[in-house]
Amino acid sequence: MTVDMPVSLLKNPELKFGAITFFAKQHKGDTCGSNGLPLTPNSIIIVGNAQLLKTIKSPFLCDFLDIIRGKHERTIVVSQYCGTPLAKIIDKHVLTHLQIKKIAYQALKGLSVLHKLDIVHRNLSNENILRQENGDIKLFNYGLYHMTNRGALVSFPVLEVLYTAPEVYLSGFDSGHVDKKVDIWSLGQRIRKILSLLQVNTSIFEKIAREHNCYEVYLNLPADLKELIELCLNIYPSKRLSCEELLDKLYFNEFRDIQEQKKMWEPFEVFSIQELYYWWQLAGGDVFQELKKQGLIRSSPPILSLPSLVLIEGTLLGQDRNPATLYDPRIVEMPLETLYQRFIHIPITAFYPLIHSKSDIISSSDPPPYDATGLPLVIKEKDPEYQFHRVILFRRLLHGYPFTKDLIRQEAEKDIPPLLRGDVWSALLNVPQGYERDYMRLDKYSHTTTDRQIEVDIPRCHQYNELLSSTQGHKKLKRILKAWVYKNSQYVYWQGLDSLTAPFLYLNFNDEAKAFACLSNFIPRYLHKFFLKDNTVVIEEYLAKFSQLISFHDPQLANHLHDINFDPKLFAIPWILTLFSHVFPLYKILHLWDKLLLCDASFPLHIGLSILTQLRDRLLTSGFNECILLFSDLPEVDIEKCVIASMQTYQSTPRSITSREHENEQFYKKNDLDIRGVTLEELKKESCPRISAADIINTVRKNPDKILLIDIRNTTLFHRSCVKGSVNIPFSSVSFNETVLDNLGTHSSLIKSKGDKVVAIIGDCETDLERFPNFLLQCNVSRVCVLHGDFNRFTSVIPTILTSGTTN
């Protein structure tokens, strides 16, 4: 029965989840905010608010898992749901005083976690306290009040009538009474309820006990429990004790010691309930369908929701109030059987993948790894079993960060599991420990001259995304942008920085500091100097390199674009300044950047090239207007094809081809044999890129069959000394009148049959290093480049790559 083993890891009684659903308040008609933009739907505000709940970890709180929006402001909250509600237990059993004290203690522990985050439960009842098999409790549904902006975004009151503190009734439900102590009152009421007793004289508790004819029970209560309840039920919120104060009470000491020994480190979790929920979804789990099946979501024919009368300015009259808009406290548990079945054959070893030092014996005893190679990325991301293995592995690797940096990179080259993308990215970007502190120190609030621009840009930045369009999303994005501008005083805010930040915020929505740290490490690596106040030279250099890269790989296209005067400047600025984050929707950016983060600052040029390649046929048959229209309204780009193509050209292009003066030398170290000192004027005149002596030397030594060296110096010099394997086509011997390769004489066939070899042209100060490469380019010869500097570069290289040219 070995097969049962692994499933039992999944079949933990606490690893279960359920969902509740409600409607957010609908805005009336077509209302606009003060900026003329439509009001953010309440359900989206709720989605934004709810994200914080995902970060809450406590053994006494159910883990918050997900929030889903449906039509018409329908909102679904998915959360851990396990154990039995106290309400059910106290119907059948009488709990001992010790058990009750323990429940009180654990509930207070749970509440104190919430209160520290300024979250008020407001909904504490015996239905929402779940007792686990081991007798511990977990609080459930504690996020409703917080996510609905203290109940303001829903049309029902968030409270349990019986347990609600008096001041809530005094101040009215809508006043947004903030005091956390309402929870304490509820707790007191709840304990009282468990004891099922009630009455008194001086104390509220006694009074309630008397009213319920339970004075006897009241009198027989142990003093500590009585005190606790009375403290909780103080009608003055100011006198009512806080969680912390109550937890300090001596009578809780017996529970304290077992659970609060400071741990040296958090125990390693093999997987979490969030991950289980993720796999469950991939395996076909659908919360919406389950709610439908169980009758919590009922759809009525749309015609029934038509109003009787619509006034011209949009007011609706005679619309029946849908009873479903009231709060329905039912909880639907999600069935996990399908997932268990789907994973039943996964061996236990798969939960503990070995990372280091695999011995042959151990690895041969391992089952073969789940093979998904060759499958398209989108399929791999939807395959529950593949994602199971990837998540388990990456989670382990991330746990070892920064020591596992290389392993993370190695695995990321295969693919990155979407669930852990945020953490993997920050590992790839070398986000250091202590990033929170750095972020905390930065000024994100003082008014600056950039504020207006940031404020008008944020409401237009990837607003189709729920997180980024939520109120929380707007606030966070603004803070990150302001912090970045504050920290990088040498740079300024350029429109587009918002789009660039969006993917990081989306992935680290609950960790603003990490999103900021990612952005801060990303820009120097890929967009060095792009955000200078005057970035003209940086951008122009980049665009010139882009044109050259097109010539290098696709001379036919380059010639056509040149003929119709179609300059990359007209379309590629948003591409490079935002690294395509202003061009593509988020899900495409994520896949694109998954690869970008593994490559250097030249990769975006290759992405640009691959986009042109995808549109190649249309571009070749179009004139200027059609071409520019194509880019103003970019057609659907197949991002996976784009990624593959850009990886190919990236790997097959000598690095110096894309070398730039304004590159960040921290990431691209240059020496004497690399390209330096090319002015923008020179660069713009050159249609073909330069290649460094270093790259030629490397290729000649390691892959001599990958390069065709054409030495255009005169024959005498060539015979005296030349690079091994190079051919001599003296510049003076060529007639450039016609763009026909045959003009090159005997060597023309060498060029025609070169395949994908790089054609490097070597000259010296006597030769014209522009006409010859241009001639080749016009003849549609691909991969033409020119040695940076001249032949003499090679003379001092040891061991030499030179020979005397007589063999040729």
Add this chain to the structure above:
Amino acid sequence: MANRTGTAQRPNGQTQGKICQFKLVLLGESAVGKSSLVLRFVKGQFHEYQESTIGAAFLTQTICLDDTTVKFEIWDTAGQERYHSLAPMYYRGAQAAIVVYDITNQDTFGRAKTWVKELQRQASPTIVIALAGNKQDLANKRMVEYEEAQTYADENGLLFMETSAKTAMNVNDIFLAIAKKLPKNEQNTGQAGNAQGRRLTEGDTGPRAAGNCCK
């Protein structure tokens, strides 16, 4: 209604009339609605969350004016001041410009005046300039009075309309008014096919010139 330009686009294959092409550029502070105006004019659409424009976007639209077919080649530019250095590349050689401001924001009107001045100084002397006070649908939050803008437009010989890309008010009208005012002589006709691309960028004296402007 003026916004039915779909019919104008395909004038039933009747080509006996003249065809004129004009390069038009939109300028103005960011988030005043330049892209929205173009989108409304070209596609009849309106997006509440129209993305910001980086660099510039290019679109074309054709309208019929009596027996003449007018084709607008529209350059929609980025509004942020920092992108200013790119602007000359787009307005140089343009026969028409729409300078846009937001009627709910006085600063954007000031910025519009600066653009007008720059065009009068740097662009073609025959350029037809229109001033568009956009977001007329938010007239209850108006900060720029109609009369103020009208006076300014009159003083400077500009076409002027308050527009709303959201409700489509005056959007086609302002383009139509420009088309009427543009000279439809031989120079602008019959440039079809490949020639148009060249002509379009001839006005651009190259990136170097554009770069200098920001200094």
